[in-house]
Amino acid sequence: MSSTTPTPDLPVVVIGAGPVGLAAAAHLLEYGITALVLEAGPHADTAVRAWSNMRLFSTWNEIVDPAAEKLLTPTGWVRPDSCAYPTGGDWAEQYLQPLADALGQSVRYGARVTGVARAGRDRIVDAGREQTPFTVHLVTPDGGEQRVTARAVIDASGTWSTPSPMGGDGLPALGEAAHAGRIAYRVPDLRDHVVRERYAGKRTAVVGTGASAFTALGYLADLAQDAPGTHAVWILRRAVSGSTYGGGEADQLPARGALGLRAKAAVEAGHATAVTGFRTAAVEADGARLALLAEDERRVGDIDEVIVLTGFRPDLSFLTEIRLGLDERLQAPLALAPLIDPNQHSCGTVYPHGVSELSHPEQDVYLVGMKSYGRAPTFLAMTGYEQVRSIAAALAGDREAAERVELTLPETGVCGGAGLYDQPDTANNGAGCCAAPQILSIGLGAPATTGGC
Structure with missing residues (x-):
């Protein structure tokens, strides 16, 4: 050693x-x-x-x-x-x-x-x-x-x-490089006027799950309050399950749990639409816009911008x-x-x-x-x-x-890994720390209320 x-x-x-x-x-x-x-x-x-x-x-x-x-x-x-x-x-x-x-x-x-x-x-x-x-x-x-x-x-x-690409197989999707000018691999900083204009009133595909995707969905939902027509299309490779939105109130890092709950609120308020089981194979021109094609030949069109947050x-x-x-x-x-x-x-x-x-x-x-x-x-x-x-x-x-171990890590409130490849995570039947999260009273534009530390 x-x-x-x-x-x-x-x-x-x-x-x-x-x-x-x-x-x-x-x-x-x-x-x-x-x-x-x-x-x-x-x-x-x-x-x-x-x-x-x-x-x-x-x-x-x-x-x-x-x-x-x-x-x-x-x-x-x-x-x-x-x-x-x-x-x-x-x-x-x-x-x-x-x-x-x-x-x-x-x-x-x-x-x-x-x-x-x-x-x-x-x-x-x-x-x-x-x-x-x-x-x-x-x-x-x-x-x-x-x-x-x-x-x-x-x-x-x-x-x-080295962000991961859009393709569901871990490689860049066909056309991903050709349309790079309309694809971002980071959560957008909407405080920047130029960045804000890029997404305001636009239909944006957010590809990925996890904290970064939750944050992007929340930001776009906030933007929709000021810029009508702003909408997020949330592309998920798996089906929605109890753990899709993270640990929620069971997360021992409350602000992390609140991110997922905010994304859930964005979907329920109509500012985002979830497309599940979609593993992107290609991105192509759709008139003046873009379209994403899945490995199973499904198609999501009328996309203005794409934010890839696949890790x-x-x-x-x-x-x-x-x-x-x-x-x-x-x-x-x-x-x-x-x-x-x-x-x-x-x-x-x-x-x-x-x-x-x-x-x-x-x-x-x-x-x-x-x-x-x-x-x-x-x-x-x-x-x-x-x-x-x-x-x-x-x-x-x-x-x-x-x-010697000198650290105790907080639990995520999410059990059983990421779920089956094509099926919802039903191993816990909604029980225990993997129960479906409840909506916190955080609002679409408000900061999370997390209590003490």
Whole structure:
């Protein structure tokens, strides 16, 4: 578990200056281990800033890492109201950038990692592999190429840059590239006048389920109040079931449960229409508009815009010379995959994990944060903080701390995985934590009422 490389003077390279990457650096520093955070963007949390308009469903109390807070406190930083729900922009400006600033020279911007390998050894070579440091290849904004030598690598680069395509088979739908100008892969920021005009009075297909789709449906429902004719066509690959809208009031993160309830309210109010069992095969021109075609030849036409929110997937292109042990379906570490498989896991079965579940055949390289989940959804920041706490302890040789669990995760209120491929999820018959959610009194334009924290 602990590092065997004979180069303790070399830094641990952390890829990505997002929430989990910065937390990793803080935990390493706490152990006296030198960290070098390589961030491709011009500042910390580039990905988080890209969704600055969206409100998190976790409170400040759940998104501040303990080691990071210890580092920040001497600078005069004070944690915002623990019970408040920040936006992505709040998180970036009030916590992540100050944390990166506190780390100082440990964070390097404009450094895009293009490759990781053992120095002088490709993935085939066995001899002396574990005793050889890593070499990390990167490019700078001016196109220059550099190499950094490291004792270990923690990849916290996330999945934001690689959204999944529209096609029901996991590949781009036919015509998806040709009509890219009318397809978005992010929740729209309707505060932006140009973005607002793009969807106002339009018929927009929202492809996908989960928090992002719920949020988009809620935003479009709000827009419909001011712009008549605005309507969402919600494209779901499965049938509607008791768990379609998430955990509702049973969710121990109330704001997360409220997102699904808001989407349900949008459908019931007529601002959105659900089309179920629709696995998109193609997108094509429909006069001046677009049409989506399903694998079963059904057709949804008269579409002006498409928002694809089918999840994200890890970019493994710069790790081809590293020996990773990944689940063949989820592309998550082998020991972690069964714990997060959306086809199987239920309430309380996803538990905190650390270095043991995140280890690979290649010693001292770890995928953490969103990237560790591969294609699985429902990742929480607090999960990533526990991951890097455990890994930092392992790299410091503190085996007891590395194996200790220091986190209890909230339940989602959703049991039995994602349901059968073509049938509603009836395993619980509406009982227990999977009962059909009730509508909260949140209104289509109002913030969720979630109570205390």
